[in-house]
Amino acid sequence: MNTAEANTVGTFRITGNWFHQSKVLKQKFGLLTDEDLKFEVGGEQDLLTRICERINKSREEVINIIRKGLPLESTE
Template identity: 55%
Template sequence: MALSSKTNKDFKITGNWEVLSKELQKKFPQLTETDLKFEATKDEELLKRIETRLGKKREDVISILTKMQTEAK
């Protein structure tokens, strides 16, 4: 599982999203399966849904995802 975070603008989710999304739901129970539905090439829409549900900025969501990905290794 890998997350690419070259810049916030270029952020892409790669790897095993199913595992990471389950971890996100454990940490943030307010996230629904609909919020976490990932479709190839729609990273931006996924990030916006998570931002909205958590009430956080894009940078914060990317930081959370990057940290969780690192911890999963």
């Protein structure tokens, strides 16, 4: 992965309708619970960690899954 890609997935911020996106993720990955998908502003890293552990996917994979259904804003 090059540096530009690393920065893109390194830090991100969720924007948009997380309630809707969390429902889509829960349908797609039945192992996810409401507690796994609980999001508080500024808690993106904790959210990612919970999802990664529950569905056994890497951080980058989870970010890409979320990006497909919800615009994410990179931060630097």
